Amino acid sequence: MNPVELRGLSYAYGEGELRRPVLRNVDLTVRTGEIVLLTGPSGSGKTTLLTLIGALRAMQEGSARVLGEELMDATETARVRLRRRIGFIFQNHNLLGFLTARQNVAMALEQDGALGEAARLDRAGRLLGAVGLAGHEDRVPAKLSGGQRQRVSVARALAADPGLILADEPTAALDKASGQEVVQLLRNLAKSRGVAILLVTHDPRILDIADRIVAMEDGRIVQSDTVPG
Amino acid sequence: MNEIPRPETLLPWAPERTGEAPPPAAAAPRRKGPGLLAATLLAVRLAWRQLRAEKARLASAIAGVLFACVLVFMQLGFRGALFESATNLIGSMRGDLFLMHPMTLASFRPEPLPRVRAQQALALPEVERAAPIYLAQSTWRNPVDGSRRTIQLIGVDVAAGVLDFPGLAPLVDQLKRADTVAFDRSSRPEFGPIAALLAERGGPIEAEIGNRRMDVVGLIEIGPSFGADGNVVLSEVNFRRVVKERQVAAVDLVAVKLRPGTDIAQAQARLRALLPPDVMVLTQEELRAHERRYWEEATPIGFIFAFGSLMGLVVGMVIVYQILFSDIASHQKEYATLKAMGYSGFYLARVVLGAALILAVAGFIPGLVLSWFLYGVVADATFLPLRLDLALAGLVFGMIFTMCALAGLLAVRKLRDANPADMF
Incomplete structure (x- = not known):
């Protein structure tokens, strides 16, 4: 089973005369442990595609099987449940400012009833150590640098042991060194954990981490190139 | 800045590496999630952390609830004193039945x-x-x-x-x-x-x-x-x-x-x-009720005190609603992020309601103390029997609790604006 299998996926905003298609008959498969970079000009449909795969929107047409769950006609509850198995990394990290780094990461585990409070915090601490933030666990996001915040958001995305990570411009707000650190972290993760990563980016500095680069234009996939290892 | 660990040392928490658990199965496990009570407690804790982080806003919210609380206590205290003083004479009469025109x-x-x-x-x-x-x-x-x-x-x-x-x-x-x-x-x-x-x-x-x-x-x-x-x-x-x-x-x-x-x-x-x-033949209780009914229904004064209590609750509700509403609006991104992470709308509604109920308790306690002090001041000045007993405290707490819960329910609607798809 592949983490992402899209067949004939189409999506449009608006209705009637205002209807504007943004995705047209998209087919895409992302394999376990594969890093796929999604590129293309603004308005090409990358972000909409990411939100549909992330079960953040209701589907309109086609089939999207994500982590084994069909999203077409899926209920809101089913989509909420699926989202707990996906790691999200946002451009602006979106950490909760009133929580410490450890608490932010532990938030991703609260929906998992199997872990108690102490176990959640312990695991969050180990994850922060794994992304190079040992000693920063009890700092609030305002006390961390941009790169450190993004690493916290990577740790948060990893916390629930996801089968798929969706990242939107994770390096856009970072300097070159921090950006490199974050993408290396993601690459290491994909390879060691077998996590599929779908990454939207305009950043040419990180193209080399991909297994495959998928280019989109006008709501269609126009190119899909495997990057030689 | 800390160095990123090398791949071979990465993710020491990984359960299949440490022997804590086997590697993840191809089909993802179905996670049960915390129970209703545990999830509610977690939501209330999150609400408290959010409230605590913005002290000025928390203080103004508590002041709003406190104000409503004191207003309701005073109005109900006056109303109670009205009825008690009105029936005091009758209560001191010794008789099983009373004849009255x-x-x-x-x-x-x-x-x-x-x-x-x-x-x-x-x-x-x-x-x-x-x-x-x-x-x-x-x-x-x-x-x-x-x-x-x-x-x-x-x-x-x-x-x-x-x-x-x-x-x-x-x-x-x-x-x-x-x-x-x-x-x-x-x-x-x-x-x-x-x-x-x-x-x-x-x-x-x-x-x-x-x-x-x-x-x-x-x-x-x-x-x-x-x-x-x-x-x-x-x-x-x-x-x-x-x-x-x-x-x-x-x-x-x-x-x-x-x-x-x-x-x-x-x-x-x-x-x-x-x-x-x-002549009417009344028991002492009926005579008391007759007297009480006069003040409650035949004069504006009973209505004024009841209306004053209601106004206090309405003002308090508006204050709490405004605080919660602006709190949600300013944390819209965080709420949307939590939705993206798989938190349900029901969970987030409990966070907002939790915040409302924390404000109810945090405003009620100083409101109770201040009202108790003011009862003494007013009783000394008016010689009216203002009494702050457990029953009245319980009643006012119930009213304040309901007021905050209603404000929270109204504010919860704002959560709909937090769209996780907008985070990308």
Whole structure:
């Protein structure tokens, strides 16, 4: 089973005369442990595609099987449940400012009833150590640098042991060194954990981490190139 | 900045590497999630962390709830004092049943009934005693500064044991003498320093009631009400001396005492059948309720206090709603992120409601303390029986809790604007 299998996926905003298609008959498969970079000009449909795969929107047409769950006609509850198995990394990290780094990461585990409070915090601490933030666990996001915040958001995305990570411009707000650190972290993760990563980016500095680069234009996939290892 | 670990040392927490668990299965496991209670506690904790992070906003929210709390406490306190003071006199009367004219709206404004009804009541074998009570208002002249003020007169057969005011029993013999009264020590100070004068002279002092010179022979304790600022108790004969226009054959109330073991409801029914329709036969509780109903329904004052409480709650609700609404608006991104992470709308609604209920508790506790202090201040100034007991505290807490919950429910609608798809 592949983490992402899209067949004939189409999506449009608006209705009637205002209807504007943004995705047209998209087919895409992302394999376990594969890093796929999604590129293309603004308005090409990358972000909409990411939100549909992330079960953040209701589907309109086609089939999207994500982590084994069909999203077409899926209920809101089913989509909420699926989202707990996906790691999200946002451009602006979106950490909760009133929580410490450890608490932010532990938030991703609260929906998992199997872990108690102490176990959640312990695991969050180990994850922060794994992304190079040992000693920063009890700092609030305002006390961390941009790169450190993004690493916290990577740790948060990893916390629930996801089968798929969706990242939107994770390096856009970072300097070159921090950006490199974050993408290396993601690459290491994909390879060691077998996590599929779908990454939207305009950043040419990180193209080399991909297994495959998928280019989109006008709501269609126009190119899909495997990057030689 | 810390270095990123090398791949071979990465993710030491990975369970399949540490032997804690086997590698993840191809098909993702179905996660059960925390139970309802555990999830609610987590939501409330998150709400508290969010509130605590913005201290100025938290302080203004608590101040809003505190304000509403004090307003409701004071209004309900005044309302309770109104009813308690109004029924204080009736509560101190000793009788199983009472005869009253049907047109009487309240004890301070009675309609007289024929005195003969008291004798007629005695015709029932289960009636042991039927004692007339006279009620009227007259003018009291302050013995120090000469100012005049309306005072409530309560005329009874002082030896009959109809009234049970503290201090009355030792004065019975003195009150049988001509032109004597017992003065209510809890009357408003505008009637004069009667207690001090009595203590100073060590005997009766002169007073003027309804242009008649009377001797105050001692002090009793009744307390002012919204209908009377002060009270005196006097014998039937002395009452008629002061209230000259009162016909001998007319009384205001008759206190009926039944023989021990008599069924009150049956006796009430028999008295109703026996007496003509120009009297009502009421139990003491019914008489209290009648008095209370007058203040509650026939005067604007009861409504004003109830309305004041409602206004306090509405103002408090608006304040809490505004705080929660702006809190959600300013944390929209965080809420949307939580939705993206798989937190349900129901969970986030519990966060907002949790915040509302934390504010209810945090505002109520100082509100209770401040109200308790203000009750003392107001009671000292007005001599009204304001009481802050457990029942009232529970009632106000329930109202504040409901107010905050409603504000939270209204604010929850704002959560719909937090769209996780907008995070990308």
